[in-house]
Amino acid sequence: MISKNKYLILRRFTQIGIMALYIAANVWGVNILTGNLSSSLFLGMIPLSDPYAALQMFAAGAVISADLLIGVAIIVVFYMLVGGRAFCSWVCPVNMITDLSNYIRRKAGFNAIQKRQPASRNMRYYVILISLIISFALGVTAFEFISPISMIHRGLIFGLGFGWAAMLVIFLFDLFVLKNGWCGYICPLGGFYSILANFSFIKVSHDVDKCTECMKCKEVCPEGQVLHMVGKKTMKVLSGECTNCARCIEVCDDDALNFSIKKFIGERK
Amino acid sequence: MSNNIPEKGQKNLTRREFLLNMARTVGLVSLGGLVWSAYVDEVTASSLLLRPPGALKEDDFLSTCIKCGMCVEACPFDTLLLAKPGDNKPIGTPYFTPREIPCYMCPDIPCVPVCPTGALDQSSVTTNGKLDINVADMGLAIIDNNSCIAFWGIQCDACYRACPLLGEAISVEYSKNERTGKHALMTPVVHMDACTGCGLCEKACVTEKAAIFVLPREVALGHAGDHYIRSWDEKDEKRLENATATTTTTEISKRSAIDSLNDLGGILDD
Numbered sequence: 001m002i003s004k005n006k007y008l009i010l011r012r013f014t015q016i017g018i019m020a021l022y023i024a025a026n027v028w029g030v031n032i033l034t035g036n037l038s039s040s041l042f043l044g045m046i047p048l049s050d051p052y053a054a055l056q057m058f059a060a061g062a063v064i065s066a067d068l069l070i071g072v073a074i075i076v077v078f079y080m081l082v083g084g085r086a087f088c089s090w091v092c093p094v095n096m097i098t099d100l101s102n103y104i105r106r107k108a109g110f111n112a113i114q115k116r117q118p119a120s121r122n123m124r125y126y127v128i129l130i131s132l133i134i135s136f137a138l139g140v141t142a143f144e145f146i147s148p149i150s151m152i153h154r155g156l157i158f159g160l161g162f163g164w165a166a167m168l169v170i171f172l173f174d175l176f177v178l179k180n181g182w183c184g185y186i187c188p189l190g191g192f193y194s195i196l197a198n199f200s201f202i203k204v205s206h207d208v209d210k211c212t213e214c215m216k217c218k219e220v221c222p223e224g225q226v227l228h229m230v231g232k233k234t235m236k237v238l239s240g241e242c243t244n245c246a247r248c249i250e251v252c253d254d255d256a257l258n259f260s261i262k263k264f265i266g267e268r269k
Numbered sequence: 270m271s272n273n274i275p276e277k278g279q280k281n282l283t284r285r286e287f288l289l290n291m292a293r294t295v296g297l298v299s300l301g302g303l304v305w306s307a308y309v310d311e312v313t314a315s316s317l318l319l320r321p322p323g324a325l326k327e328d329d330f331l332s333t334c335i336k337c338g339m340c341v342e343a344c345p346f347d348t349l350l351l352a353k354p355g356d357n358k359p360i361g362t363p364y365f366t367p368r369e370i371p372c373y374m375c376p377d378i379p380c381v382p383v384c385p386t387g388a389l390d391q392s393s394v395t396t397n398g399k400l401d402i403n404v405a406d407m408g409l410a411i412i413d414n415n416s417c418i419a420f421w422g423i424q425c426d427a428c429y430r431a432c433p434l435l436g437e438a439i440s441v442e443y444s445k446n447e448r449t450g451k452h453a454l455m456t457p458v459v460h461m462d463a464c465t466g467c468g469l470c471e472k473a474c475v476t477e478k479a480a481i482f483v484l485p486r487e488v489a490l491g492h493a494g495d496h497y498i499r500s501w502d503e504k505d506e507k508r509l510e511n512a513t514a515t516t517t518t519t520e521i522s523k524r525s526a527i528d529s530l531n532d533l534g535g536i537l538d539d
Contacts, residue, residue: 015373020336025342026338032318034339034383035338035385036336036337036338038335038336038337038361039335039337039339039385040337040339041383041385042340049335049337050384054335057332057333057335059387060332061332062329062332062333063333063387064386065385065386065387066387067385067386067387068335068385085423090515125299126294126297126298129298130298130301130302130305131305133302134305134306135332136308137306137330138306138309138310138313139331140309140313140331141331142305142306142309142336144336144358145308145309145312145313146305146308146309149362150360150361150453151354151361154338154351154361155353155354156339157338158341158350158351158353159350159351161353161354161355161356162354162355163352163354166354185376186352202423220502240371243381250434
């Protein structure tokens with residue numbers, strides 16, 4: 001049971017652990033990790049900053065400080081190494097809400113009723129584009145003022161206010177309206193990390209010889225389209241939209257899916 | 270929004286489908302963009318907010334603040350808060366409410382150097398290479414003479430005593446109490462050059478709703494413009510250089526000036 005869920009347990013541990021460190025810094029002054037997911041300071045000296053927020057600031061015409069640039073560089077390099085959307089499945093607290101929606105969806109059999117999702121997963125890239133245009137036009141960081149992700153992690157650390165409404169809306173939207181709707185279709189931060197993840201090294205690989213085509217992986221995957229090779233071809237999951245959540249690895253009874261390191265060149269989608 | 274970029278294994282779209290999908294995308298993008306920008310424009314319009322010391326001008330502040338809350342964590346008095354959803358303030362940005370907790374003007378200004386983006390500008394609270402909270406410019410204290418009991422003739426100098434720049438930012442002025450004829454009025458006066466907007470006066474004020482309160486400078490102060498110059502002040506006269514209009518736009522009367530006192534309108538004419 002535990003070995004079947006070890007990545008899930010690890011993910012919950014990092015997600016909750018990171019939020020706990022932020023909360024500890026704000027509430028008790030334990031300054032291991034201060035700030036929040038937008039920008040933080042690790043061990044009192046290493047700056048970490050959200051590259052997508054910095055991009056909006058740049059579009060809005062803000063002067064970008066050296067600290068911010070260093071923080072952005074560290075985050076970009078880190079996620080390029082571990083897989084861009086590892087942020088989504090290993091850090092972002094919204095993941096716990098959308099995973100719950102998904103769980104209920106599977107258990108209640110909603111997916112069997114709503115087979116087709118009438119939306120394009122490319123929507124998130126349009127949202128990035130719009131956010132940058134609005135940032136430029138209004139001179140403010142457009143997504144940061146509406147981001148339910150920020151409302152939730154900031155809310156958990158500094159006081160929630162009406163932030164619970166953001167949680168509820170995402171939960172209900174993913175549960176009833178669109179499967180994986182927020183993280184898989186709309187969220188521009190996930191979209192931004194998807195673009196970044198095209199360059200990252202840690203990827204899930206599929207071995208078609210071991211695969212028995214039970215399709216449990218596709219059932220559980222929040223970004224099903226990235227597993228197009230399952231049962232067809234031995235290759236790595238190269239799409240940046242894969243969140244490296246490792247659910248497919250866990251549900252696979254045939255050891256046909258595993259983490260691997262991408263070679264620098266020569267592997268294409 | 271339907272798929273407008275064909276994915277692997279999907280049949281090719283006909284021209285009509287392609288055009289319709291494009292049009293649908295344009296429609297959705299413009300609808301989303303309109304709602305989004307209208308909302309952002311509204312929520313960032315709040316101008317009555319007091320920012321931490323060293324904050325950039327509000328417009329620049331809104332584009333530069335990354336909403337990380339490190340200034341809030343650094344504040345030892347819990348003065349600074351991050352605007353929550355439902356506070357009706359630009360969400361996630363730091364502010365303070367002096368009547369609840371004013372800024373106690375820490376000499377080491379812990380909230381400013383921690384700012385990762387420079388939205389709180391250290392150079393604006395530095396004199397001669399040292400942090401100096403006394404040059405901070407969070408707002409300006411304004412006195413409502415009608416509700417300030419010192420103006421009624423009741424002795425109160427709570428704000429004056431609370432002011433960290435006592436005698437500089439607030440002084441007490443004496444005048445004759447015309448009502449009794451034999452008492453003095455001791456009324457507070459705020460000096461705008463020295464006031465940092467910390468709000469200790471607002472916190473100390475004894476009236477039910479504070480008769481002295483801090484407003485952001487852009488809200489509290491007028492602006493004379495370049496048409497009026499203090500000619501007796503050499504520095505002020507320099508502002509003449511900013512004056513741009515060189516021609517007068519109102520038409521000058523064509524009638525020659527007359528001595529109106531001597532012009533009796535013909536009433537004495539025989």
